[in-house]
Amino acid sequence: MGRYVLRRLLLTVPVLLGASLLIFAMVYALPGDPIRALGGDRPLSEAVQAQLRAEYNLDDPLLIQYLKYLAGLVQGDFGTDFSGRPVLDTILDRLPVTVRLALVAVGFEILIGILAGVLAGLRRGSFFDNLVLVSTTVVVSIPVFVLGFLAQYVFGVRLGWFPIAGITQGWYSYVLPGLVLAALSLAYVARLTRTSLAENLQSDYVRTARAKGLSETTVVGKHALRNSLIPVVTFIGADLGALLGGAIVTESVFNIPGLGRAVYDAVLRQEGAVVVGIVTLFVFFYIFFNLVVDVLYAALDPRIRYE
Amino acid sequence: MTSSLPTPAPSRTAPAPAEPPVLEVDDLAVEFRSRRRTVSAVNGISYSVRAGETLAVVGESGSGKSVGAQAVMGILDVPPARITSGQIRFRGDDLLTMSRKEQRAVRGPGIAMVFQDALSALNPVFTVGHQIGELFRVHRGASRGEAREKAIELMERVGIPAARQRVDAYPHQFSGGMRQRVMIAMAIALDPDILIADEPTTALDVTVQAQIMDLLSELQRETGMGMILITHDLGVVNEVADRVAVMYAGSIVENGTVDEVLAEPLHPYTQGLMASMPSLESHGDRLNPVTGTPPDLSAVPSGCAFHPRCPMARFGRAAAPGKDCARNVPVLREVVPGRTAACHYSEELEHE
Amino acid sequence: MNEPRTETLDEPTRGEGEHRESFSDRVDDRAEELASAAAAGDIEQAGLWRDAWRQLRRNPFFIVGAVLFLVFAVMAVAPQVFTSVDPRDCSLARSGDGPQPGAPFGYDIQGCDYYANVVHGARISLAIGFLAVLGTLVIGVVVGALAGYYGGWIDSLLARVTDIFYGLPLILGAIILLSVLPERGVLEVSLALIAFGWMTAMRLVRSNVIGVKQADYVQAARALGARTGRIITKHILPNAMAPVLVYSTIAVGTIIASEATLTFLGVGLQLPEISWGLQINAAQNRLRDAPHLILFPSFFLSLTVLAFILMGDALRDALDPKLRR
Secondary structure, eight states: OHHHHHHHHHHHHHHHHHHHHHHHHHHHHSSOOHHHHHHTTSOOOHHHHHHHHHHTTTTSOHHHHHHHHHHHHHTTOOOBOTTSOBHHHHHHHHHHHHHHHHHHHHHHIIIIIIHHHHHHHHTTTSHHHHHHHHHHHHHHHSOHHHHHHHHIIIIIIISOOSOSSOSTTGGGGGHHHHHHHHHHHHHHHHHHHHHHHHHHHTSHHHHHHHHTTOOHHHIIIIIIHHHHHHHHHHHHHHHHHHHHHOOHHHHHHTTOOSHHHHHHHHHHHTOHHHHHHHHHHHHHHHHHHHHHHHHHHHHHOTTOOOO | OOSOOOOOOSOOOOOOTTSOOSEEEEEEEEEEEOSSOEEEEEEEEEEEEOTTOEEEEEOOTTSSHHHHHHHHHTOOOTTTEEEEEEEEEETTEEGGGSOHHHHHHHBTTTEEEEOSOHHHHSOTTSOHHHHHHHHHHHHSOOOHHHHHHHHHHHHHHTTOTTHHHHTTSOGGGSOHHHHHHHHHHHHHTTOOSEEEEESTTTTSOHHHHHHHHHHHHHHHHHHOOEEEEEESOHHHHHHHOSEEEEEETTEEEEEEEHHHHHHSOSSHHHHHHHHTSGGGHHHHTTSOOOOSOOOOGGGOOSSSTTGGGOTTOOOGGGSOTTOOTTTSOOOOEEEETTEEEOOTTHHHHHTO | OOOOOOOOSSSOSOOSSOOOOOHHHHHHHHHHHHHHHHTSTHHHHHHHHHHHHHHHHHOHHHHHHHHHHHHHHHHHHOGGGTOOSOTTOBOGGGTTOOOBTTBTTOBOTTOBBHHHHHHHHHHHHHHHHHHHHHHHHHHHHHHHHHHHHHOHHHHHHHHHHHHHHHHSOHHHHHHHHHHTOSOOOHHHHHHHHHHTTOHHHHHHHHHHHHHHHTSHHHHHHHHTTOOHHHIIIIIIHHHHHHHHHHHHHHHHHHHHHHHHHHHHHTSSOOTTSOOHHHHHHHHGGGTTTOTHHHHHHHHHHHHHHHHHHHHHHHHHHHHOGGGOO
């Protein structure tokens, strides 16, 4: 097991390098001049521009720039943005917000998604089952930013239950954006739970459990559910990694100062160092949680063992 | 269990008839309903099992032999399955009219079941010890530790070596034969009065099949439980069963003691089954093996369900009055004392 | 984990060849022969599509999806059918006015007829949806077929490349790529979505190719000396069609949603294009006083996405033999 994890960790290195190089190339190699853009309406003098270029290694060939950047990264130096602020500071500043948002979202997935899926899976073909099927299809069809506006309009403007922007009210301000961020995965969790449970209820070992004279609660709640939730739990684990990096739209709609918002602002300002730093972190989250999921799988399903 | 047939099993002394049967199935019928069609999987079958006795239920897949057993065990999926008529009396009480709680109290201590494919019938995510011990915890209120000790005891009893070390292993870590032993340990855990074994050896290697059947017979001798053995293998039937019920298309078509039925089948289907056993060829060389496929249960042939495949079938003018195989349904009737068959022309087989 | 492997303490699980021959086994064998004969390639394919079509026609979800799709397709090709008002005929005097007779969706901030604008927005959404999915399919099929058919180091290399792209969320990758482009039209947005959206198609094609490659009839074709290119185009790709079709139908929907998202964020389409994303973007600060400006294009956008998801879901159910009753 330990060796397996180690091997997987080593395999993530080329993927991380490749992803960061890809972002780096896009940010620095494509047309557009960040230095000129920096000046905005008041063009900077040639001398200042040249100095900035040298400072940010912009005159080197792309690969050299990248290697210099990597060298810094290895020492924990994510570089600085154009105002001189270390990128790492920005990350540490914004990370807790994004983590909180992702946790709230995962909470909704577990609470609503699994519950709806279990109830639908227990009574396939029932009214509730069809309700879950239809509503998940509808939710999946609504783009996240539209869902965000809808939620703001209904729960914020009309009902006035939740704040529609910012994080000034603590955890409470995360409820609405968390729900919106979770919506897509929540629908998937509900469907996955439903299918998985319905499938397991048909399985031979559930029949065995009934033949042992166990109560229906034990048969379903212990024998069927324990197996049905394996794919669900692993999906949610992987999703946490995706949510940490996928909150750009939600954070924009709800004006939440998280990493997604930071990277979006940096993209618009062409702050290469910030973009590359944060996105590399996102890719790392994604890969890391996928690894966690693999380990989780082995822990949950004794049939899977990594030698 | 080998193919050295026919050799009569050593203990084939039927118990005294005065003793009432432990399990009586009476006119049991099961339907499967889907939106578009209704399928009669079992049409009014009756049988009974006494303590210490083994009843073999024989038939092709789709004959209703497993569905009938699942109905007895109370593990049919309802819906789509539905028990439309009949009684299942365990020690005189009808299981079908009992409350769910009373039914559950019978499953395990009263009637237990060994399934065909132990790999899928055991829960992959719990240790075998946990799954065996669960019976003691639920039915006897045993503690975790007691249940574990009982599980080890049972594993030893069914011949699993190094039981103490393997009690915490998962089903997939056992070989096929050992897994089936775990299954059996679970079934006999609470000393059931009736053990239903649904094709217990089909999924196993041929050498292991014999060991498992021997184990079942041995356990039966020790405990005196009645056994329902569901199989398509007449070789096994010949070795371990006392009585046999042959099923076709949801009905019992022949019923009798194993000795008599295998010596002189009274239904052409039984004859066909025997003819298809290489080792029984000497008995069945008068007929060719049954050709064709089992009927689609949603479109069972008219008259005798077996007639499209029956070498003896007679129709129209060739048939005796009221015995047209495509029109008249043969009822299960006593052809010779103590033996029933559902064929218009059983007598002809008797005198061959 | 440190679980001891306690396998095969006694006998092997199941011996081949020593299968006890009995009546019912023989019958089963015969049925299996028939089934495997039927599975020999094209016979099965034709049947699969025919059965799928029969099932689709009875599926209400598919019918709803198909009708919605047809409506939006007509809207995209010939918006005049739905409105005779010129979407660019604007008058600031009626800026932000709500729905009223003659203007069912009211007027936008520029004072243009909103219904006409929303109707005209269908064209660009569908165009990008189809264009981008076509692009992902081209890349997916080429890369996936290469990886699946040749295997070995080619497969490993392509798998790593796919991993790299998978690590970047679609929206994020497209934002970065589009943000450095000064002009962004249908082509640029489509390319950005293709660049970060081809991986699923690739994995799908790859796994199907690997599956079909092992099939008897492909092995037979190879043994008969068929050329590699012919095997891929004649045998392998047609069999990968069903899952790819399901994927692409749903993908058109998700791509349309992604385009709208990018445009809404300000890195997608630009004025003077008429697009739902731009409409929602322009209206985003008017949620309190003119919610209709957000709701109408959102509604059309969501219905379009829904059409493709409904059709895709129904297709998957119809084409997956496991789910068929």
